[in-house]
Amino acid sequence: MTRTGTALGAAWPEMLAVAHASGWSAALTALHAAAGPGVVVLGPAGHALVPDEVAEDADRLRQGEWEWAPDDTVEHLNTGVPGLTALRARRPVNAVQVPEARSWTTALAGLRLGLSYRLLEGALRYLDQRHTGDVVLLQHSVVKSAVADVVMEQLQVRCALEGAGPDGLDAPAVADLHAQITALDRAGVRLLGAHGYVEGGPGTAVHVSELLADAYRAGSGSTPGGFDE
Amino acid sequence: MTELDPRLARLQAQAREWAAEMRPYALEVDADPEAVTRVAHLPALARVAALQIPPEFNPEPLVLGDQTYYLMSASERVVFFEEGACADLGTMLGSPGGPMSGVVVDALGSQEQKEWFYGRLLARPTWTFFALSEPEHGSDAVNMATRLTASPDPDGPARLNGVKRYVGNAGRAEFGVVFARTGPGPLGFAATLVDASTPGFATTPVRTIGVRGAGLGEITLNDVEVAPDRVLGAHLRPSRRGMAAWLRTFNLLRPAVAVMGVGVARAAYEYVLAERRSLRVTERLRLERMERAIATTRRMLRAAAAAVDHDPSAGHLASAAKATSARLAERVTLAALDFFGPGARLEHPLLDKLVRDAGSVEYMEGTSNIQRLGVFGGLLRGAFPPLQAALLPTES
Numbered sequence: 286m287t288r289t290g291t292a293l294g295a296a297w298p299e300m301l302a303v304a305h306a307s308g309w310s311a312a313l314t315a316l317h318a319a320a321g322p323g324v325v326v327l328g329p330a331g332h333a334l335v336p337d338e339v340a341e342d343a344d345r346l347r348q349g350e351w352e353w354a355p356d357d358t359v360e361h362l363n364t365g366v367p368g369l370t371a372l373r374a375r376r377p378v379n380a381v382q383v384p385e386a387r388s389w390t391t392a393l394a395g396l397r398l399g400l401s402y403r404l405l406e407g408a409l410r411y412l413d414q415r416h417t418g419d420v421v422l423l424q425h426s427v428v429k430s431a432v433a434d435v436v437m438e439q440l441q442v443r444c445a446l447e448g449a450g451p452d453g454l455d456a457p458a459v460a461d462l463h464a465q466i467t468a469l470d471r472a473g474v475r476l477l478g479a480h481g482y483v484e485g486g487p488g489t490a491v492h493v494s495e496l497l498a499d500a501y502r503a504g505s506g507s508t509p510g511g512f513d514e
Numbered sequence: 515m516t517e518l519d520p521r522l523a524r525l526q527a528q529a530r531e532w533a534a535e536m537r538p539y540a541l542e543v544d545a546d547p548e549a550v551t552r553v554a555h556l557p558a559l560a561r562v563a564a565l566q567i568p569p570e571f572n573p574e575p576l577v578l579g580d581q582t583y584y585l586m587s588a589s590e591r592v593v594f595f596e597e598g599a600c601a602d603l604g605t606m607l608g609s610p611g612g613p614m615s616g617v618v619v620d621a622l623g624s625q626e627q628k629e630w631f632y633g634r635l636l637a638r639p640t641w642t643f644f645a646l647s648e649p650e651h652g653s654d655a656v657n658m659a660t661r662l663t664a665s666p667d668p669d670g671p672a673r674l675n676g677v678k679r680y681v682g683n684a685g686r687a688e689f690g691v692v693f694a695r696t697g698p699g700p701l702g703f704a705a706t707l708v709d710a711s712t713p714g715f716a717t718t719p720v721r722t723i724g725v726r727g728a729g730l731g732e733i734t735l736n737d738v739e740v741a742p743d744r745v746l747g748a749h750l751r752p753s754r755r756g757m758a759a760w761l762r763t764f765n766l767l768r769p770a771v772a773v774m775g776v777g778v779a780r781a782a783y784e785y786v787l788a789e790r791r792s793l794r795v796t797e798r799l800r801l802e803r804m805e806r807a808i809a810t811t812r813r814m815l816r817a818a819a820a821a822v823d824h825d826p827s828a829g830h831l832a833s834a835a836k837a838t839s840a841r842l843a844e845r846v847t848l849a850a851l852d853f854f855g856p857g858a859r860l861e862h863p864l865l866d867k868l869v870r871d872a873g874s875v876e877y878m879e880g881t882s883n884i885q886r887l888g889v890f891g892g893l894l895r896g897a898f899p900p901l902q903a904a905l906l907p908t909e910s
């Protein structure tokens with residue numbers, strides 16, 4: 286029996302833990318596995334982002350409350366990230382109705398928060414090794430303050446998630462959380478200087494996290510750019 | 515768009531025409547940075563490579579109607595490079611020529627050094643590097659570890675040892691400027707002209723998330739010989755060639771870096787305009803806010819360019835413009851995604867590229883925290899007077 290939406294809504298701490306301990310690939314594998322063995326979950330416009338092996342092993346695609354077997358109409362899109370496959374599929378007429386993975390985006394927010402914690406820990410290690418003059422960068426008050434800002438934002442996201450019931454958060458709330466995670470990760474990655482801009486480094490995990498938020502976007506939340514009223 | 519005087523408006527029109535020819539290759543260069551060398555014949559690259567050379571060394575400036583342009587002033591550069599950055603920042607950063615190193619050579623080089631440097635640039639499109647940052651010292655470049663050690667023989671070559679990282683065009687450049695320490699104290703610095711073919715010089719690529727065309731790399735310097743006449747500013751007093759002199763030079767560069775953020779932001783804004791024909795009211799308002807933010811930042815950096823053209827030590831406005839434009843590029847590119855449905859980054863590769871490219875502006879020529887220090891220093895020096903216009907009146 287596959288897990289239903291209810292179970293997934295409560296799965297965010299587990300996703301957070303895997304993402305924090307092992308990074309995006311393991312966490313995405315766990316998240317799709319939580320939706321059911323062999324299941325790849327598609328976003329509202331039919332996109333999925335999965336580790337290569339998960340894409341290869343997929344025997345069911347799920348979008349909302351519909352499920353079907355992948356066929357040769359499934360397209361592979363370029364992500365530019367080694368190990369990450371993007372799929373695009375359209376729901377066929379013979380799709381079957383299943384219990385919806387309703388709280389997928391809440392679980393995904395947990396996953397992204399786990400990646401965010403991992404990012405910050407990496408930044409702390411980096412800053413502890415670097416100096417400005419004789420001062421260790423991590424002990425510089427400007428840097429401390431920037432770190433604290435990230436921590437406070439993470440805490441807000443965490444508190445919002447902890448307030449979610451087993452059904453997860455509603456769509457506008459979770460959309461806002463995803464925008465908030467994007468913004469706080471941008472602040473986090475800046476702490477790494479150009480090291481955070483090197484492919485395959487911590488900045489790539491931030492990039493993957495943003496791609497996930499984009500593909501599984503549920504409705505429009507606040508725009509990360511902050512050009513809303 | 516901010517009003518421009520007719521002279522700069524003409525330059526802008528030419529830049530826009532050239533830049534448009536670069537845009538179709540943007541995704542190709544993103545996928546394969548070496549594609550830059552295949553588009554190096556486009557005027558946006560080839561012609562520009564032979565500009566940014568001072569009048570005494572450049573027999574072939576850009577002539578448009580009755581106007582002549584050398585792209586030596588920050589005011590010309592910000593107008594010109596906004597177009598390049600808007601068309602494709604990666605390709606622009608991967609262009610041949612001496613956009614950064616040439617400014618240092620102009621400020622510190624002797625007549626003979628300038629002839630050598632600019633002469634090589636004029637001979638054919640040639641890439642150069644500007645090697646300052648190191649793996650352990652980025653913002654903290656003052657404490658760089660790269661050493662230039664004098665030869666015991668006064669006429670013998672000095673030797674460079676160290677590692678430089680995140681250097682644009684590192685792998686494709688034939689020569690460039692390497693910054694090093696010669697000893698302790700504020701005067702113990704030297705900028706040197708280094709040929710990439712010198713024994714002991716090696717590069718490895720550093721792949722980046724965006725602006726891949728920039729071709730960043732790490733340069734290892736292992737006992738690289740530097741002849742006495744390749745040390746920039748050897749003819750100057752030490753106080754005129756040390757760190758303080760470099761910082762003045764960086765002020766001149768900063769507006770041209772700041773404009774990259776405006777160019778990328780404008781590209782994302784124009785992408786939305788082109789791809790989304792009908793907009794809801796809230797979307798239209800949001801797009802208008804984006805446009806206003808771009809226009810205001812552009813004004814800021816034109817003011818910054820005019821300020822450094824007037825006085826090269828007046829880099830505080832450029833610092834403000836650079837930090838503002840780095841954030842602008844991030845905000846506008848992210849906001850642009852929201853005009854398209856879920857999966858916009860997969861469905862709109864050009865927009866995805868702009869989001870990735872935008873991140874680079876934060877680091878080039880100093881992070882926002884470092885720029886904030888420049889702004890603060892300017893404030894204490896009274897450089898932001900409440901009753902004075904930011905934009906200097908143009909001299910005509």
Ligand SMILES: Cc1cc2nc3c(=O)[nH]c(=O)nc-3n(C[C@H](O)[C@H](O)[C@H](O)COP(=O)(O)OP(=O)(O)OC[C@H]3O[C@@H](n4cnc5c(N)ncnc54)[C@H](O)[C@@H]3O)c2cc1C
Pocket residue numbers: 415417422425427428475476477478479480482644645646647648649650651652653654679680681682725728730874877878879880881882883884
């Ligand atoms: C696309 C690109 C092109 C580049 N091209 C070149 C090039 O051609 N040549 C070259 O030499 N370099 C180049 N660079 C490197 C660039 O100059 C450095 O990345 C930049 O100076 C920052 O250094 P860093 O990356 O080591 O960050 P770090 O100095 O390690 O900074 C880490 C964090 O600490 C903060 N910080 C550091 N010091 C302070 C302080 N005193 N106060 C407050 N906060 C501080 C920073 O803001 C940042 O958030 C390029 C970088 C990029 C991304």
